[in-house]
Amino acid sequence: MSHVLHSQCWLIDSEAGAFALQQAHNSRGIAPAQTLQTWRAGGAVVMTGQSFNVRQAAEAIRQFGATFIVLTPPMVHEMAAELATRPLDVSSVKTIQVGGDTVTKDILIKCTALFPLAHVCVNHGMTEGGGSFVWPFFKTPALNIPFFGEICPIGAVAPGxxxxxxxxxxxxxxxxxxxxxxxxxxxxxxxxxxxxxxxxxxxxxxxxxxxxxxxxxxxxxxxxxxxxxxSKDMVKRAGVAIMPAAIESSIEAFTGAQTIVVPTPHHVLGAEPFAVLASYNGKDQAQIKDYVRAVFGRDYSLGGLASLKELGLVEFPLNLTHKIIKSEIQTAVLKHLEGISGERSKVE
CATH class of the missing domain: 2.30.38.10 (Luciferase; Domain 3)
Incomplete structure (x- = not known):
């Protein structure tokens, strides 16, 4: 823990740590690490419960003037909806850490737009331990950060x-x-x-x-x-390794809709990427498929698409740390495909 406190001293200083919001359950590695970082900076920890919750985070900003908050990519989308519905003065927030899943260019830019006075950083953390990376872009505009396609870096390797x-x-x-x-x-x-x-x-x-x-x-x-x-989310299509995040970020940039890609079985290719969108936002399936093929080539061709509504879902399922539960989405997709296959069999 002493290495984490030393290598992550750039994250929570006396200004950002004045009222640092802590939403993670105590069993999560981030909880003791963030608490000790805040105390090391001479600040106070604001606790709202035992899980990540956007509405409670907004309330902590409203009531206590929270100065530091942690958001996952799905929470950035939720926070945008929350602030649009219930406008709030967020000037107290000095630093925002985004992490817990792959962070895209769209997520980073959206977060900086929501909190224009705050430093927004990406930070990698694991239950097994942290403090392995540093964020060198606090003084760099989000648009000038070097992205890998649409994927945001997690920073540089930390000393030690x-x-x-x-x-x-x-x-x-x-x-x-x-x-x-x-x-x-x-x-x-x-x-x-x-x-x-x-x-x-x-x-x-x-x-x-x-x-x-x-x-x-x-x-x-x-x-x-x-x-x-x-690595467990990788889709192997005809021997080609496809990382879902690349397709997800590309479709999100094209449609403006949150997207999750899961593998579906194929009797010849082994597996195919299947995209689930929050909504089509005026695009049709053919346009989206053509766009993905044009950006990545035929090897990345989508096996299919569906909206949350078509899968019988209202929103993407989340766990307690507000990470999207891909296994539940994959189950819903497979059930959806079985339904389509059954309907075709009846017609034939």
Whole structure:
């Protein structure tokens, strides 16, 4: 924890930490880390409950003048709707940390527009430990940050941490600009799980103890680290590895609608990416498919699309940390496709 406090001192200073909002449950790694960071800066912790909640966050700003808040990408969309419905003076907010999932250019720009007086940063954190990255763009306008396509960097490697991007098939470190699995060696990361579970996630070499995060990442020539998503969410279409975040951010930029991509089985290709949109916003399925194909090529062709309404959903399902539960969306998609197949069988 001492390494986290030292390496993350840039995040919560005396100004941002005056009234830092803490919404995470105490069992989450972010809770003790943020609390100690706030106290280290001489500030007070504002607690609203045991889970992330946009309306409660807005109330903390209204009642206590919260100076620091944490938002996940879905929460940025929710906060935009909340502030549109219930206008609020947000000038007290000095710093906003966005994280918990892949952050896109659209999310970062939307957040800076919602909180024009605040510093908005992306910060990577894990229950297994933090303090591995620093955000070097506090004085850089959001539009001038170097993005990887539509994906926002999580920053540069922090002092005291070592990062490698690992090719799991060739068993070697990849070149700059290539994708691989993010491995971190840092004293602030746990050395093992309780009872030795998932022991394959940890290993030792001459440089120390390493943790395999399960994230697919890339380091560019400037040393910036980009996370494109979880390896478990990767879609393998005819042997081509597709990261959903790339398609999601592209469709969101094209339609203006929040989008989630999940894999669906295909008897020849193995799997195909299927896009679920909050709404079509005036676009049709053919236009969206053509756009994705034009941007990424035929290898990234969508197997299908649906809106939340077509899946019988009102909103994207979220867990307690306001991350979208992709498994529930995938289940809804498969049920939707079974329904379409059944209708076709009746017609035939």
């Amino acid at each position: 941490s070592i990062v490698r991007i690992w090719d799991t098939e060739r068993k070697c470190v990849v070149e700059m600009g290539e994708l691989g699995e993010l491995h971190i060696s840092c004293t602030s990361i746990i050395g093992h799980y309780l009872g030795g579970r998932s022991g394959e996630s940890f290993y030792d070499d001459t440089k120390g103890r390493w943790f395999s995060t399960g994230d697919i990442a890339m380091v560019d020539n400037n040393g910036l680290v980009f996370i494109l998503g979880r």
